[in-house]
Each structure stands twice: as C-alpha cells, then as structure tokens.
Amino acid sequence: xxxxxxxxxxxxxxxxxxxxxxxxxxxxxxxxxxxxxxxxxxxxxxxxxxxxxxxxxxxxxxxxxxxxxxxxxxxxxxxxxxxxxxxxxxxxxxxxxxxxxxxxxxxxxxxxxxxxxxxxxxxxxxxxxxxxxxxxxxxxxxxxxxxxxxxxxxxxxxxxxxxxxxxxxxxxxxxxxxxxxxxxxxxxxxxxxxxxxxxxxxxxxxxxxxxxxxxxxxxxxxxxxxxxxxxxxxxxxxxxxxxxxxxxxxxxxxxxxxxxxxxxxxxxxxxxxxxxxxxxxxxxxxxxxxxxxxxxxxxxxxxxxxxxxxxxxxxxxxxxxxxxxxxxxxxxxxxxxxxxxxxxxxxxxxxxxxxxxxxxxxxxxxxxxxxxxxxxxxxxxxxxxxxxxxxxxxxxxxxxxxxxxxxxxxxxxxxxxxxxxxxxxxxxxxxxxxxxxxxxxxxxxxxxxxxxxxxxxxx
Amino acid sequence: xxxxxxxxxxxxxxxxxxxxxxxxxxxxxxxxxxxxxxxxxxxxxxxxxxxxxxxxxxxxxxxxxxxxxxxxxxxxxxxxxxxxxxxxxxxxxxxxxxxxxxxxxxxxxxxxxxxxxxxxxxxxxxxxxxxxxxxxxxxxxxxxxxxxxxxxxxxxxxxxxxxxxxxxxxxxxxxxxxxxxxxxxxxxxxxxxxxxxxxxxxxxxxxxxxxxxxxxxxxxxxxxxxxxxxxxxxxxxxxxxxxxxxxxxxxxxxxxxxxxxxxxxxxxxxxxxxxxxxxxxxxxxxxxxxxxxxxxxxxxxxxxxxxxxxxxxxxxxxxxxxxxxxxxxxxxxxxxxxxxxxxxxxxxxxxxxxxxxxxxxxxxxxxxxxxxxxxxxxxxxxxxxxxxxxxxxxxxxxxxxxxxxxxxxxxxxxxxxxxxxxxxxxxxxxxxxxxxxxxxxxxxxxxxxxxxxxxxxxx
Numbered sequence: 001x002x003x004x005x006x007x008x009x010x011x012x013x014x015x016x017x018x019x020x021x022x023x024x025x026x027x028x029x030x031x032x033x034x035x036x037x038x039x040x041x042x043x044x045x046x047x048x049x050x051x052x053x054x055x056x057x058x059x060x061x062x063x064x065x066x067x068x069x070x071x072x073x074x075x076x077x078x079x080x081x082x083x084x085x086x087x088x089x090x091x092x093x094x095x096x097x098x099x100x101x102x103x104x105x106x107x108x109x110x111x112x113x114x115x116x117x118x119x120x121x122x123x124x125x126x127x128x129x130x131x132x133x134x135x136x137x138x139x140x141x142x143x144x145x146x147x148x149x150x151x152x153x154x155x156x157x158x159x160x161x162x163x164x165x166x167x168x169x170x171x172x173x174x175x176x177x178x179x180x181x182x183x184x185x186x187x188x189x190x191x192x193x194x195x196x197x198x199x200x201x202x203x204x205x206x207x208x209x210x211x212x213x214x215x216x217x218x219x220x221x222x223x224x225x226x227x228x229x230x231x232x233x234x235x236x237x238x239x240x241x242x243x244x245x246x247x248x249x250x251x252x253x254x255x256x257x258x259x260x261x262x263x264x265x266x267x268x269x270x271x272x273x274x275x276x277x278x279x280x281x282x283x284x285x286x287x288x289x290x291x292x293x294x295x296x297x298x299x300x301x302x303x304x305x306x307x308x309x310x311x312x313x314x315x316x317x318x319x320x321x322x323x324x325x326x327x328x329x330x331x332x333x334x335x336x337x338x339x340x341x342x343x344x345x346x347x348x349x350x351x352x353x354x355x356x357x358x359x360x361x362x363x364x365x366x367x368x369x370x371x372x373x374x375x376x377x378x379x380x381x382x383x384x385x386x387x388x389x390x391x392x393x394x395x396x397x398x399x400x401x402x403x404x405x406x407x408x409x410x411x412x413x414x415x416x417x418x419x420x421x422x423x424x425x426x427x428x429x430x431x432x433x434x435x436x437x438x439x440x441x442x443x444x445x446x447x448x449x450x451x452x453x454x455x456x457x458x459x
Numbered sequence: 460x461x462x463x464x465x466x467x468x469x470x471x472x473x474x475x476x477x478x479x480x481x482x483x484x485x486x487x488x489x490x491x492x493x494x495x496x497x498x499x500x501x502x503x504x505x506x507x508x509x510x511x512x513x514x515x516x517x518x519x520x521x522x523x524x525x526x527x528x529x530x531x532x533x534x535x536x537x538x539x540x541x542x543x544x545x546x547x548x549x550x551x552x553x554x555x556x557x558x559x560x561x562x563x564x565x566x567x568x569x570x571x572x573x574x575x576x577x578x579x580x581x582x583x584x585x586x587x588x589x590x591x592x593x594x595x596x597x598x599x600x601x602x603x604x605x606x607x608x609x610x611x612x613x614x615x616x617x618x619x620x621x622x623x624x625x626x627x628x629x630x631x632x633x634x635x636x637x638x639x640x641x642x643x644x645x646x647x648x649x650x651x652x653x654x655x656x657x658x659x660x661x662x663x664x665x666x667x668x669x670x671x672x673x674x675x676x677x678x679x680x681x682x683x684x685x686x687x688x689x690x691x692x693x694x695x696x697x698x699x700x701x702x703x704x705x706x707x708x709x710x711x712x713x714x715x716x717x718x719x720x721x722x723x724x725x726x727x728x729x730x731x732x733x734x735x736x737x738x739x740x741x742x743x744x745x746x747x748x749x750x751x752x753x754x755x756x757x758x759x760x761x762x763x764x765x766x767x768x769x770x771x772x773x774x775x776x777x778x779x780x781x782x783x784x785x786x787x788x789x790x791x792x793x794x795x796x797x798x799x800x801x802x803x804x805x806x807x808x809x810x811x812x813x814x815x816x817x818x819x820x821x822x823x824x825x826x827x828x829x830x831x832x833x834x835x836x837x838x839x840x841x842x843x844x845x846x847x848x849x850x851x852x853x854x855x856x857x858x859x860x861x862x863x864x865x866x867x868x869x870x871x872x873x874x875x876x877x878x879x880x881x882x883x884x885x886x887x888x889x890x891x892x893x894x895x896x897x898x899x900x901x902x903x904x905x906x907x908x909x910x911x912x913x914x915x916x917x918x
Binding site: 009010011012013014015016017018019020021023047049050051052062063064065066070089090091092093094097115133136137138139140141142144145146149152456458459 | 469473474475476478506508524551552556574592595597598601603605608917918
C-alpha cells in the first residue's frame with residue numbers, strides 16, 4: 001500500500017492551545033489514518049463526519065495521545081478527496097509527532113496551500129474562490145471578511161463566467177463564419193456584435209474600477225495624520241484607538257508600530273500613519289524627514305490634517321498644507337482642542353478646500369464620532385458611488401482584466417475597420433484566455449504556484 | 460433564556476491558520492449556538508459528534524463565515540456539560556467576531572483552564588488528571604508526553620486512591636474504637652496497624668523519590684557544558700543539535716537562546732547550557748562571570764566537561780575541574796578533537812573520577828552517538844534504579860506528600876508510645892487530607908485557582 005498521494009499538515013496555527021488539528025488528504029487517507037490508531041476496527045466502522053475518540057500509537061505501540069478523529073468522504077470534503085482530521089491536544093510536540101508518524105507511514109508533507117490547490121484541481125472551487133479563502137483567513141475587518149466570503153460563495157466568479165459565456169458565443173459564431181468563408185455568410189450581425197462587445201467592455205471597466213475599493217476593503221484605508229508638533233496627533237490617534245473595539249490591535253504576532261495604528265471604523269480597517277514619527281531629529285537632515293513624510297502621504301487614500309484650534313494658523317501649518325496639497329485624495333481638516341478657546345481662522349482654512357472639516361477635542365473625546373462618520377462616508381461614497389456590487393481585490397485580477405480589455409478594444413477596432421473575422425476571433429480568444437485565467441478555467445502552472453505558495457501550510 | 464452559565468473561548472492557538480475553533484460549554488450551549496446560525500432547524504436536528512456545515516450570521520443577518528459545527532452531549536463531553544465546537548476559517552478577525560457574537564448573546568468569556576475546571580467539578584477527572592492535561596499540552600518530548608498521558612489516564616490517581624482507601628479504613632476502625640472507648644475494645648490490632656502504616660509510608664517515600672525523575676521527564680535534564688575557550692563547546696553543541704530531530708528547536712515563539720539549546724535524546728529533553736557564554740568579557744569583573752557559571756552548574760542535573768584531546772591538560776582545565784568538582788551530580792568527560800593526534804593525559808583525568816569518559820570529534824561527528832548513549836543511560840539508570848512506575852511531577856504533589864509523610868510518622872510515633880487512638884486518628888485524618896488534596900478529593904479554593912490560572916485560555 002502506497003501513501004505517496006496523501007498529504008499531511010497541521011491545520012491549526014502554530015503555538016500552544018487546547019486543541020490542535022492534523023489533516024490528511026488523498027486517496028487512501030482512511031487507511032493511512034488506520035495505521036495511527038489502536039482501535040482499528042472502531043476506526044473502520046466510524047461514520048463520516050463523526051468525531052470519535054481514539055488512541056494514537058507510535059510504531060512500538062506506545063500511546064502518543066488521546067485524540068478525536070473524523071472522516072470526510074470524497075467528493076464531499078474540502079479538497080474533494082478523502083480527508084481525515086485528527087484533533088489532538090494542542091502541544092507542539094504531539095502535533096509534530098503525529099505528523100512524523102504519518103510521514104513514517106509514507107505520507108508526504110503538504111506544501112503551502114496544497115489542500116486548497118487540490119480543491120481547485122478537483123473542481124471544488126475555482127481560482128478566485130481559492131484566493132478568497134486565503135483572503136478570508138487574512139481578513140482583519142468585517143468588510144474584508146464579508147467581501148472574501150462573497151467571493152468564496154462565487155459572487156465574482158459568476159460575473160466572470162457570464163463574461164466568458166458571452167465571449168465564447170461570439171467566438172463560436174465567428175468560427176462558423178470562417179468555416180463558411182467561401183460562401184460569404186455573416187452569422188454575426190456586425191452591429192449586434194459591436195453592441196455586445198461594448199457591453200462586455202463596460203462590465204470589465206466596472207470590475208477594474210472596483211479594484212481600488214476592493215483593495216481598501218481587504219487591506220484597509222491608508223490615512224496619513226499631518227500636522228506640526230504639539231497640535232495633538234498622538235492624542236487623536238489614542239482617542240480613535242480607544243473608541244475602536246481593539247480587535248485589530250490585539251492580534252498576536254503583529255509588532256506594535258508606533259508610527260502606524262490600525263483601527264476598525266464600522267467594519268472598515270483604517271491604517272493611520274502618524275507622520276510625526278517621520279520627522280527628523282535635530283541631528284538628521286531635514287530632507288530625509290520630508291521624504292519619509294512624503295512617502296507616507298504618497299501611499300495614503302486620505303489625508304487628515306490636524307490643527308491646534310486654540311492658536312492662530314502658523315506658517316508651519318500653511319507649509320504642510322501647501323506641501324501635501326497636490327496629492328489627489330480626500331483631505332479632512334481636524335480642528336483639535338475644542339475644549340479650549342477657539343482662535344483659529346477657519347475661513348482661511350476653507351480656502352485650502354478640504355473635503356470636510358471637523359472640530360473636536362482629542363482630550364475629552366468630544367466630536368470623535370463625527371470624525372469617524374466623515375472618514376467612513378468619504379471612503380464609502382467615493383468608491384461605492386458607481387453602485388458596484390462586484391469587487392476584484394487582487395493585482396492579478398486587475399492585470400488580466402486590463403489585458404482582456406485591450407484585446408476587446410482591438411477586436412472592436414478590427415470590426416470597425418472591417419478586418420477579416422479571423423483577426424477578430426484571435427482577439428476574442430486572447431480576451432477569453434485572460435478572463436479564464438482569473439478563475440483558473442485557463443490554468444497556467446506558474447500562476448497556480450504563485451497563488452498557492454502564499455497560503456499558510458495546512459490550508 | 461439566560462446564557463450566563465455558558466463559557467466561550469478560542470480553543471486553537473492564537474495566530475493565523477487553516478482552521479480555528481471556538482468552544483462553548485454550559486447548560487444551554489446548543490440553544491446559544493442556535494442563535495449564531497442561519498439554518499436553525501438543521502442545527503436542532505444535527506446528531507451529536509457530527510460535523511455539519513453552517514453559516515454563522517451576525518445580529519443583522521449578515522454572513523460572518525461558513526463553519527463546521529458539532530455538538531457533544533453531557534455527560535459525554537470533555538467538561539461533562541453540553542459542548543459546542545465551531546470550526547471556522549482560522550482568521551483572527553473571524554474567531555474574535557464569533558466569540559463577540561456569543562458574548563452579545565449572553566455568554567461569558569471563559570477564564571484560563573475553566574473548561575478543565577468544569578470537567579473537574581463535574582467529576583470527569585480529578586486534579587492530578589487536570590494537571591497532567593496542562594502538562595500534556597506543554598510537553599516537549601516523548602517522555603514528557605507519555606508521562607502526562609499516563610497520569611491523565613489515572614495511573615498516579617489510582618495509586619493515590621489506594622493509599623487513601625487504606626488510610627480511610629484505618630480511620631474508620633479507629634473511630635469505631637473511640638465509639639466503644641468505655642468498653643476498651645481494640646478493633647485495630649496495633650501491630651497490624653503499624654505494619655500497614657509503614658507500608659503506606661514506603662509507598663509515599665517511593666512517590667517522593669520519583670519527583671526528581673518526574674521533573675526531568677517533564678522539564679528535561681539540565682546539563683552544563685564546561686571547558687576553557689577553544690576546546691570545542693559550541694561545535695559539540697552544534698553537533699548534538701544536528702543529530703537531534705530538531706522538533707524542539709523549531710517551536711515557534713521560543714526565543715533562540717545562544718546560551719541554552721534544547722535537544723531530544725531518545726525522547727528525553729536535554730537543556731544544554733553553554734557556560735562559555737557566561738564567561739566575562741575583558742571589561743567585566745571576573746567574579747561576575749564565575750558566579751553566572753556557578754549558577755548554571757548549580758541548576759544542572761549533569762555536568763559535561765570538554766577537553767581538547769590534541770593538547771595536554773592545561774592549568775585552566777584543572778581549575779575548572781576543581782571548582783565544579785563538589786557539585787553532587789554525574790560528570791561526563793568529553794575528549795574532543797579525536798580527529799587529531801591525541802596528547803591528553805587520560806590517566807590523570809581519571810583521577811578526577813568521572814562517571815563516564817568519551818572520546819569524540821565534534822568536527823566530523825564521530826563518537827557523538829556514544830555521548831548520547833551515555834547521557835541517556837546516566838539519567839535513566841540513576842532515576843529508574845528503584846524501578847519506579849509512578850511519577851509525581853509537581854511541587855504541589857511533593858509538598859502534600861511530605862506533609863502526609865510527617866503526619867503518618869507522627870501517627871506511628873503516637874502508636875508506639877501507646878497514645879490514645881484519638882490522637883492517632885487525628886494524625887491519620889490530616890494525612891488523608893493531604894493525599895486527598897493532591898487528587899482534589901479534598902478541594903481547597905486557593906489550590907483550584909492556583910492550578911487552573913496557569914492553563915491556556917480555551918482549555
């Protein structure tokens with residue numbers, strides 16, 4: 001009996017916990033798992049999906065752990081193959097010991113993402129769904145999780161399938177024409193063709209324009225906090241963090257970066273970059289500091305300017321406004337220290353045309369909800385204005401869609417210039433290829449490797 | 460419907476993984492879990508121990524994740540109560556979101572070890588078994604895991620129960636005597652009593668003497684590597700590490716300590732302390748360095764002296780031998796650089812009476828198995844000489860047993876001095892109390908708290 005088709009991995013995060021899971025997938029998973037347990041007959045008889053108690057024993061018959069084990073029968077399993085899960089005590093030693101025993105029995109250690117890759121290869125999910133699984137596990141906010149879940153459920157895949165079906169029909173008709181080329185038959189009305197292809201182009205452009213929001217939903221909004229020293233940037237950051245439910249901040253393994261904090265505003269993740277920390281110390285050259293601030297600004301989706309409303313506008317305030325005024329993203333002006341007497345010239349500030357202005361006190365928290373509301377609305381309105389319902393979230397999708405768009409534009413141009421239909425068909429086939437690459441209906445080995453190696457082991 | 464009896468926790472280690480588990484225990488766990496799922500009827504109908512697919516939804520009915528859920532019916536569950544496990548995608552956000560939803564529905568966050576504490580309070584396991592569960596999860600070697608598993612299976616508990624039964628019988632008989640005190644009846648033959656109590660004392664002494672080996676099996680052996688500079692301490696350490704299967708070294712979260720390495724020799728964990736790193740630099744005072752070396756030696760169960768066999772014995776070698784010669788633990792002499800010409804005076808070395816001497820080359824690995832064999836045998840023979848089959852592993856057990864031993868010795872003394880049986884009974888009751896404390900048959904609130912707060916959350 002050979003178990004080289006069977007892959008094995010620890011499916012739970014590394015570290016110590018109450019429960020750890022080792023997962024096996026492959027043709028002979030049940031037989032492989034049988035080698036591991038003392039109660040072989042009980043294992044053979046056990047129902048699928050039913051967690052039963054077993055004793056895992058080593059090659060000498062010595063007990064390794066008491067575990068719960070469960071079978072998932074092909075094709076009704078995650079990978080589409082027979083899967084066994086072994087739920088042991090969450091000890092690093094025991095988890096690795098069980099994996100070692102399985103390797104000794106002939107199984108192979110799974111590569112990162114290999115369970116999901118098999119699910120893809122066995123037709124359980126397409127590539128977009130596979131990627132959304134990875135995104136789901138990485139999700140840090142409600143919006144990220146929900147978007148991933150929608151794409152996992154096939155929301156985006158269906159849309160892409162629709163586009164492919166359209167394109168395929170057109171290709172088939174063009175091919176027919178080519179077969180009857182001698183007879184000069186026109187199976188596709190040129191006008192109808194142009195109309196349909198234009199519609200598809202609109203769909204593709206919608207998807208392309210969803211990328212920015214998709215990225216924001218997944219990775220979060222980048223917002224730079226800009227202001228001269230002592231206007232209250234750190235206080236504002238702390239005030240926002242306190243209002244936050246702090247799920248994000250607690251994540252283990254994330255090194256707390258004093259320059260960047262993550263907060264969750266109504267389910268959207270905001271990465272707040274405190275440019276104060278980017279300022280040079282006295283011994284450093286000013287130029288260096290500015291370039292680091294500039295970098296923070298360059299990657300931002302939104303700029304938050306903070307002013308000390310108790311003081312009048314200072315030359316430094318104006319310099320900062322002018323320096324970062326050219327960056328084409330929404331700008332919010334925060335007039336801090338609302339608790340003190342207000343001396344700032346807000347009319348003058350308005351000449352710098354902010355997208356919103358809010359007065360608050362980072363000290364006592366008054367007005368902070370207003371800022372959160374503005375942040376949320378600015379992002380939401382800006383990117384949901386087109387009423388997008390599908391979102392692409394990966395550079396890979398964007399690149400393939402851009403290529404498909406180019407090919408379709410070529411096809412339209414060829415048609416309008418009355419080129420032979422074989423040229424048009426060639427364009428369409430290439431477009432079809434790019435759309436198919438997104439879902440994996442056209443699978444290229446290097447794309448598969450790229451996608452799955454970014455997964456965690458055991459997924 | 461109140462869910463305040465229900466406790467909730469994440470049962471898998473923190474971090475990102477393919478699978479994460481949220482666990483609920485309590486009277487109404489099934490009903491609580493029902494609030495979480497879209498398919499309520501399917502949940503109600505689902506069999507116990509059967510993993511079924513559900514959609515977790517938030518208060519607004521929005522999907523949070525696709526999960527597998529399973530019921531464990533009281534009393535056939537870990538805690539003895541109705542338990543629900545929710546197997547979701549191993550995203551930090553999703554895991555915490557599900558916990559938050561359950562808290563919103565009225566459940567309470569579990570304290571560390573609270574699931575196990577409930578298992579104890581519901582009579583599923585005793586305290587020794589509860590502790591061995593904690594040890595099992597913390598185990599880093601085969602010997603540690605196996606010992607914990609044996610104690611989890613009740614091996615040690617049975618022995619303690621035997622002792623308690625004996626003591627209880629004696630107490631009952633002594634009480635009878637007291638009831639009939641007027642009539643001067645002797646229900647317990649004094650000789651038989653002395654004989655039995657002496658036997659129990661032997662058992663207790665055996666258990667007490669198992670503590671050192673029990674601790675070694677659990678925590679590993681501490682071995683100091685001693686030798687002057689350039690004799691090859693680091694090479695030896697690396698050579699041993701290479702031969703090791705390196706399970707231990709890989710454990711995430713453990714900061715690699717250059718002064719201390721952990722290796723697994725035939726299932727026993729060895730903590731090797733390189734005293735080289737403890738030497739003072741030129742700018743430090745010599746005294747400080749010596750005291751740190753001394754500390755490493757003081758905590759060692761074994762000393763490994765390393766010599767450069769290519770050279771003759773140096774004054775520094777002899778100084779080290781003399782300085783650490785008084786520590787009463789086995790000493791192994793390693794003659795390194797076997798690959799070169801041997802110039803060391805091994806006869807002179809023997810005058811320092813090592814427990815073993817081995818010639819090897821840390822450079823090419825020759826002779827390293829011999830050293831491993833010696834290390835293993837030294838530890839194993841020293842501590843298993845008495846043929847111990849039960850091991851106590853916790854200071855707490857040792858302390859209670861020492862108290863019990865004292866009380867029993869008092870009882871014997873009272874008997875021999877023909878004291879009234881009420882004095883003897885009082886001694887026995889106190890001994891019984893101490894033995895009962897170990898298994899938790901006599902439960903003191905502060906002991907419970909001490910034990911369970913050391914657990915990880917979710918266990």
